[in-house]
Amino acid sequence: MATREGAATVAAEGSKIRVAHVLTVAGSDSGGGAGIQADLKACGARGVYCSTVITALTAQNTAGVQGVNMVSEEFVAEQLKSVLSDMHVDVVKTGMLPSVGIVKVLLHSLNEFPHLALVVDPVMVSTSGDVLAGPSILEVFREELLPRADIVTPNLREASTLLGGKQIETVADMHEAAKLLHDMGPRNVLVKGGDLPGSFDAVDVFFDGEEFYELRSARVRTHNTHGTGCTLASCIAAELAKGSPTLSAVKVAKRFVETALDYSKEIVVGDGPQGPFDHFLMLKREMQGSRKHWIFEPSRLFLYAVTDSVMNKNWDRSITDAVKAAIEGGATIVQLREKEAETGYFIEAAKSCLEVCRSHGVSLLINDRVDVALACDADGVHVGQSDMPVRVARALLGPDKIIGVSCKTPEQAHRAWTDGADYIGCGGVYPTNTKANNKTIGLDGLKAVCLASKLPVVAIGGIGPSNAGAVMEIGAPNLKGVAVVSALFDRECIVEEARKLRATLDKGKTSNS
Ligand SMILES: Cc1ncc(COP(=O)(O)OP(=O)(O)O)c(N)n1
Ligand SMILES: Cc1ncsc1CCOP(=O)(O)O
Numbered sequence: 001m002a003t004r005e006g007a008a009t010v011a012a013e014g015s016k017i018r019v020a021h022v023l024t025v026a027g028s029d030s031g032g033g034a035g036i037q038a039d040l041k042a043c044g045a046r047g048v049y050c051s052t053v054i055t056a057l058t059a060q061n062t063a064g065v066q067g068v069n070m071v072s073e074e075f076v077a078e079q080l081k082s083v084l085s086d087m088h089v090d091v092v093k094t095g096m097l098p099s100v101g102i103v104k105v106l107l108h109s110l111n112e113f114p115h116l117a118l119v120v121d122p123v124m125v126s127t128s129g130d131v132l133a134g135p136s137i138l139e140v141f142r143e144e145l146l147p148r149a150d151i152v153t154p155n156l157r158e159a160s161t162l163l164g165g166k167q168i169e170t171v172a173d174m175h176e177a178a179k180l181l182h183d184m185g186p187r188n189v190l191v192k193g194g195d196l197p198g199s200f201d202a203v204d205v206f207f208d209g210e211e212f213y214e215l216r217s218a219r220v221r222t223h224n225t226h227g228t229g230c231t232l233a234s235c236i237a238a239e240l241a242k243g244s245p246t247l248s249a250v251k252v253a254k255r256f257v258e259t260a261l262d263y264s265k266e267i268v269v270g271d272g273p274q275g276p277f278d279h280f281l282m283l284k285r286e287m288q289g290s291r292k293h294w295i296f297e298p299s300r301l302f303l304y305a306v307t308d309s310v311m312n313k314n315w316d317r318s319i320t321d322a323v324k325a326a327i328e329g330g331a332t333i334v335q336l337r338e339k340e341a342e343t344g345y346f347i348e349a350a351k352s353c354l355e356v357c358r359s360h361g362v363s364l365l366i367n368d369r370v371d372v373a374l375a376c377d378a379d380g381v382h383v384g385q386s387d388m389p390v391r392v393a394r395a396l397l398g399p400d401k402i403i404g405v406s407c408k409t410p411e412q413a414h415r416a417w418t419d420g421a422d423y424i425g426c427g428g429v430y431p432t433n434t435k436a437n438n439k440t441i442g443l444d445g446l447k448a449v450c451l452a453s454k455l456p457v458v459a460i461g462g463i464g465p466s467n468a469g470a471v472m473e474i475g476a477p478n479l480k481g482v483a484v485v486s487a488l489f490d491r492e493c494i495v496e497e498a499r500k501l502r503a504t505l506d507k508g509k510t511s512n513s
């Protein structure tokens with residue numbers, strides 16, 4: 001088994017990166033919304049590793065808790081030993097601790113690792129109102145666990161229970177509760193006011209022993225709040241594990257939870273009154289996109305329409321109208337190449353074009369601007385050799401998006417494959433006025449690029465109905481189509497020009513097959 005020292009030595013040699021690590025000691029939620037499952041998602045979303053010690057299995061769903069099966073103290077101890085004897089934990093976060101014995105086992109481990117920070121979410125009653133830890137736990141919480149905690153994060157009900165039934169009905173009461181809880185020994189207290197009656201804001205009170213901070217935010221109106229407490233505490237733990245000061249960790253965690261709640265307002269997971277939310281802000285987007293599990297199909301490069309903001313302005317038409325017309329005429333893929341557009345305008349225009357493209361099953365890519373592609377959830381980007389490198393774009397966009405890269409040489413074409421591009425844009429094949437100072441590579445240059453790569457290739461530069469046939473006739477099986485700017489968008493009738501081009505390409509295809 002690798003010792004802590006051994007692993008640290010390897011890291012010190014510079015070949016490894018030691019990652020921030022939270023250990024959650026909590027109960028499992030079969031519904032996946034709270035407990036261990038929420039902790040794993042929260043840490044994952046915040047970019048922190050999370051190991052787990054499970055204290056209880058709960059059978060629960062969006063209606064409530066149907067059953068609890070406690071893990072034995074011995075087995076909780078065994079899990080703690082497995083993790084702590086091997087892994088580099090920075091912060092321990094606790095959730096459901098269902099028995100005094102389990103709290104004692106945890107305290108014993110914490111004594112052995114005094115450097116570990118501790119975030120205590122004093123889970124006693126679930127959001128559905130089910131009791132997860134009985135009153136017998138209070139004494140050990142007050143006298144042993146809280147004094148060891150760096151921060152404790154009770155909601156109003158938990159704060160009241162820990163304080164022997166104190167009424168907490170106003171922000172002033174929350175201040176007082178935070179002070180009284182702080183007197184029990186934790187370094188910081190966050191009293192969460194999500195349930196505060198008659199409040200328009202979500203107000204939490206943070207107290208570090210010296211100063212009170214009221215952290216306010218607009219209340220998110222949603223039933224999907226199951227797991228908010230676990231998530232908030234895990235996010236705080238994750239930020240502490242990264243090295244943040246406690247107040248900053250709390251602020252980031254609160255913002256994270258609000259964003260996730262707001263994003264998840266409409267999602268439906270179960271039929272009960274309290275649903276979970278989406279930590280990764282992905283579920284809704286997946287369902288809204290018309291292309292579920294869409295795979296890049298190279299034949300889509302057949303007639304590739306690339307817009308130009310100057311041309312659209314000259315012909316007095318909006319980007320959306322230009323895109324609509326190109327699709328009507330037979331374009332199979334669209335790229336927004338809006339070099340002059342301001343970012344805010346570009347994003348809105350791209351969203352509007354996406355609607356058009358999605359309704360016709362046509363992919364929409366963004367030229368150069370990975371940020372715009374992300375902001376409007378476009379299908380991908382096209383980048384040049386001096387734009388954002390393909391590997392970086394891939395890391396930002398993830399595995400599902402389409403990435404095209406411009407290549408003029410076999411070397412660039414080879415690299416495009418190893419870097420993870422989906423297709424190559426090759427040109428300028430013929431001279432063009434659309435792109436200044438662009439070297440023309442001719443049909444021989446195009447052939448050489450096609451031969452050098454396994455990737456599908458689309459030819460670009462000076463291509464129109466008169467020469468598109470000749471381009472496609474070079475006979476490279478991976479040459480899948482032509483990309484055009486002026487032959488479509490610098491013409492009076494885009495639909496007509498697109499149809500002409502489509503006819504030429506279709507003719508070439510039939511005569512070759
Ligand atoms: C399909 C396609 N191929 C090549 C290009 C050119 O991209 P790039 O080299 O980044 O030049 P700009 O278009 O950004 O001027 C393209 N846009 N599309
Ligand atoms: C963007 C680009 N990349 C290489 S050539 C070119 C311009 C193509 O425009 P056109 O189709 O009007 O020649």
Ligand SMILES: [Mg+2]
Pocket residue numbers: 367368382383384387
């Ligand atoms: Mg570019």
